[in-house]
Amino acid sequence: MGVSGWFRFKGRSLFSWAFTFQRLTGVVLLIYLLAHLTYLSTLLDKTGATYESMIAITVSRQFLVFDILLVLCGVFHGVNGFRIILHEFGIAYEYRKPLLAIFTVIAVVVWLYASYIMYSLTGG
């Protein structure tokens, strides 16, 4: 079936949704990390002006939606990853359903709070 097997939702439980979202956010974070490190390591301008100009774009109001989505990826991947680590080796397996709900709520609350802070910082 291949990678398409990761994106099957029909008839699946919320665990499959969490798994797929974990994969997607992981790929997004990996691409971001590679782009981030590649950009930083190829900077030739010793004055820091190029870096500052790039940062000015990324913290702009127009870029806010991308920042918010990136934070969503980071927060969900981290919080859900912690839930998965908890279940590794069979710990709290019986509580997997309430834990999935709790950890998803935590991820959403943290994301909304972080988005609000970023929105405030960009002059919202």
Next chain:
Amino acid sequence: MVRFKIRRYDGKKSYWQSFEVPARRGMTVLEALYYIKENYDSSLAFRASCRMGICGSCAMKINDKPRLACETQVLTLGNTVKVEPLDNFKVIKDLITEFDGFFEKHKAVKPYLIRKDDNYAEPKELLQSPEELNEYYVFTLCIKCGACYSVCPAAATLDECLGPAAMTAAYRFCADSRDEGQKERYEIASSSNGVWRCHLAMECSEVCPKNVEPAKAVQLLRRKTAFSILKSLLRW
């Protein structure tokens, strides 16, 4: 009348075919398939045996979810019932999938008691307390229907992946107080196609018709395997 939309496969192409079935109270999807076979199309191929949820032969995707056709009531599914072969298996014909690889994986984990003192000429009674039995009992209920394997994302991307059913069988015997073959099974389970391939999507436990909870077995086997590796590293 309930409309049955069945995914057919003739060896070359896959297509959908619909049939109207006069459903009645208590009718199972398996009975409906037999009705279709007897009244509309005798070429419809599906696998079934016990008709009572024991053999695991009739697992198929019913309304997008893997279920046993013999245990699924038609009237609980609405006016249209979609029937497809299981995912992650090669389709042979219509609803029949290739299970050879699945059973090979099951065999690979040595799903039987391994004893150092095996002597068939003089069999010995092996005592076990109810607590020891409870350690693995739930995992003995697996009927090898393949529902768990069909939703496993690790099996979707890697054909060689042992899958939840085989690893559950491995854990069932590793957790058995009478067994002495743990080391052999930990080696198999810790291979590149074993427990470390599990992504912990836990969908296998959600679809298991016998509530065996394969995801739990895989994680417990992972714990045992990790301790075994740690012990061997420390020469303990």
